[in-house]
Amino acid sequence: MSLTEDTPTPKRPSGFWSYANPVKFLGLSERILPAFWGLAAVSLIVGLIWGFFFTPDDFRQGSTVKIIYLHVPSALMAINAWFMMLVASLIWIVRRHHVSALAAKAAAPVGVVMTLIALFTGAVWGQPMWGTWWAWDPRLTSFLILFLFYLGYIALWEAIEDPDTAADLTSVLCLVGSVFAVLSRYAVNFWNQGLHQGASLSLDKEENVADVFYIPLLVCIAGFVFLFLALVLYRTGTEIRLRRARALQAREART
Amino acid sequence: MTLTIRDLCVARGGVPILEGLSFSLAPGQALILRGPNGAGKTTLLRTLAGLQPPLSGQIDGAEEQIAYSGHSDGLKSMLSVTENLTFWADVFGQRDIAPAIAAFSLEGLKDRLAGTLSAGQKRRLGLARMLVTGRPIWVMDEPTVSLDVDAVAQFAKAVQGHLHAGGAALIATHIDLHLEADMLDVTPYRAALDLRAGASDEAFL
Amino acid sequence: MTLTIRDLCVARGGVPILEGLSFSLAPGQALILRGPNGAGKTTLLRTLAGLQPPLSGQIDGAEEQIAYSGHSDGLKSMLSVTENLTFWADVFGQRDIAPAIAAFSLEGLKDRLAGTLSAGQKRRLGLARMLVTGRPIWVMDEPTVSLDVDAVAQFAKAVQGHLHAGGAALIATHIDLHLEADMLDVTPYRAALDLRAGASDEAFL
Amino acid sequence: MRALLTRDLMLAFRAGGGFGLGLAFFLIVTVLVPFGVGPNSELLSRIAPGILWLGALLACLLSLDRLLALDWEDGTLDLLATSPLPLEAALSIKALAHWITTGLPLVLAAPVLGILLNLPTPGYTWLVLSLLLGTPALSVIGTFGAALTVGVKRGGLLMSLLVLPLYVPTLIFGAEAARRGATGMDTTTSLLMLAGITAGVIAIMPFASAAALRVNLR
């Protein structure tokens, strides 16, 4: 990695924002990535094996409860990924840090895959539970809409060539899209009352699932969080390298 | 109102193209921009017109003063010549389009749809648009493309008239317009390769 | 193969524009079309290229012989310079694009997307396309639009080379190309207003 | 401002300007539905309000394509951006022109097409009312989509992809109102929500659209 050698250090902010410098960010991510990959692997393997092999069947749902170890973490991450993109977009709009825009770009495909997993596991779970793969329940429906927002966001990134223009436009889309996603959620609720589970992870003990399911679920959630962080960090690094190669090439082309 | 540019650096596609440009353009003055293909004339003119932000440097006296004409003319092929001109006059708060029609001898084409004009006739209409803006500073990118010799002379006369009336003009062109004007060759201002300040790619270099 | 035009009448939008044109273009010969804006040069060239039928008259020796270049260049902005040229070479059954690249000094721009080129660079690429067609007769409509002085010289050289190799060229232009070529001013051939024969409106007159 | 509105309307009415095409598309979609789902009239009348709303939405969407792209291609937008008119105002006017040439005709045509799909009698008023309240939102949101994708050549399909999810709340409340109206249920809440969305969107979206367009002009 020869990134650091030929780069002068002009006025750079210190503290948290200093990591908005791509080069410094690459250095940092290079250092902490192995830890994230490791944590993700360990907690995913432990959590999924624990959940799959060593938890009892639910008295009502039978062995299908095991799906919860994939379904809930992926659903959580799907929403949080969009939230992260929103924050990153805001940072780009306000402070114009390239890393932030690229992180948003890097997170979107991860978010889509998480959404897909949530949708798929949900559908597979729905078949035995509700007797149908798909129902137009508000939760499911708003998830589908979220999926569409992801698709549009990614398509817009892909369609625009100039990286800064693309960053600006996708950020605006992300902001507007978030407002409409919330709006859709309310609209959908009004439109159809649902079949889906209520919040079961709340701290309210009455509502909560039994501990036997709860603890491995937490481990799985941690695994998905670390996986998400590792993937996003790594992909952001990839985007930074591509941008740098592009910049160098453009410079070359002008000689 | 004088247009003053100080130490300007402009970029396209995130790459700095021209740097260290400083000049000023006083009322009554015309400035011809020269430079080989790809030198960055278009990029500079678009920046001055406010269509893209400069990388660094200052532009004073441009706000609401500039009428811009680019590679394309902004004509609607389904509107007639008069309708096209009237629209732009209205947008810029002007009324009278007759002088513009006369200046580029469009009288005979007045009621023709813009889409049926030949390349040079279209261009003449595009240039006539500058006259109905009422703006003092004309910024024009290769205005004489497709024009024949007579039309080029007409154009030179229109510019001259604009200058006499206290206007100013900044024109990028490859041909000789036979105008009394200062010349600015942008070639020497080509951005140095290691220039970093402010470029959007800079952070990655 | 000589291109021979006899008593040609061309029309646009149903209106006859030029009539009574006769000329021929032998291998090794270049012919420059002149005429003020709106004279009908574009209409004539498109007719010769087979893009529109003539109203009357004969065109011999044009079939599959003509490479046409019009006001727009047929470039894809999302393909690189090489990819654009390779595509046209393939379509015309040619292989080697290197001479075309060299003739218009596009080496440095080879891998750039065509969309990011400046106006003049795009035009150079459009002209390079003529070299990969392998066709003997070049029919070009204002080829030097947006080109700087060097590029115009390059273009003249390319045409000269083409002529020496037994090709022919028919070029409409408003500027002086410094080519040894015959000149044809189309102004005298302007269709008389009462000309009727063959126009698509004729039946109603 | 007036100049821009009259020009846009004039262009729409000229040959090839696209006035009435949205309408025709609406008609054709409505006509194709029975070919798709079969000619069962009880079934058709049940899905009629929803299909009519969907058809109107799609017709609106398709005509967005020419809202800005034409002006972009011939350089008009560059020139407008350097004119004294604020871009927000210009875009609002363009949205208004779009609504007049597309949305309004759809509203007026909907009852006629309702007959083709056996829309139940009480449904007509509510269908028209909900479309009248909802279509302006479709135009304004669509302008945003057009501003986002104006730099992309033939961005039509991309724009549809971006705009359709944004249309969801409007569609839900609009179609709900029409459906409830057709079955004789209370429509107040859905109509209020619909009006709220339209008002909010008209107030705020032009700023987002102008921001996106400025970026694209850069």
Next chain:
Amino acid sequence: MRALLTRDLMLAFRAGGGFGLGLAFFLIVTVLVPFGVGPNSELLSRIAPGILWLGALLACLLSLDRLLALDWEDGTLDLLATSPLPLEAALSIKALAHWITTGLPLVLAAPVLGILLNLPTPGYTWLVLSLLLGTPALSVIGTFGAALTVGVKRGGLLMSLLVLPLYVPTLIFGAEAARRGATGMDTTTSLLMLAGITAGVIAIMPFASAAALRVNLR
């Protein structure tokens, strides 16, 4: 010939080239239908085959827009028409490229979207089969529409208008096959008719398209 096909596919896959957008549109139309007609799953499953066919047809239709218009605008068509490649062949290849980038993905995605609309289980095979037989006809007919309207600026909507009626027979037999399949009835006749239409159209349409294009280039 190969050069044209690879170029078209390459362009489709490049950024902004529009690959996958037809698919996305298909998805979105399918998703919007329940918002329009309501979440009743029994109702949805009855209209599912028809809606899916309609959605595929519309997605196909929308992507036709870029089939020729882009090449027209930048002058490629002028140059292609003066090249050694016969226009008929060029247009057939363009239709093929369109089918590969649009029709085929639609066929593959249809079963997944069937789930969203509760398509009855026996319906899946027949839906896919009928789409596989029918979509090539859609591309070829669409090419004709594109050739007819290529001179019209933003002819997208006009083209839809011209093409939709031409799509009716394909839609009728295709949706009929899918519907009969879903309800367990015999599908042979409709599938045969569909195949007949496709074969006929592939054989004849390119000549009509080339003729139309020649007129437009004039």
Next chain:
Amino acid sequence: MMPDLGKYADAVLSAYGVSILLIMLLVIITLRKGRAARAALEAVETRSKKNG
């Protein structure tokens, strides 16, 4: 070893299978793209250093 999944075996196994497959795909694609980017950057860097 294998837990008895009863009549829901299909559902549970396919959920696990597809999810793990999707995650693997995502990780693999991410890593491959990352490698390619690294290589491309390295190539450009060495070239630009050579040319000064």
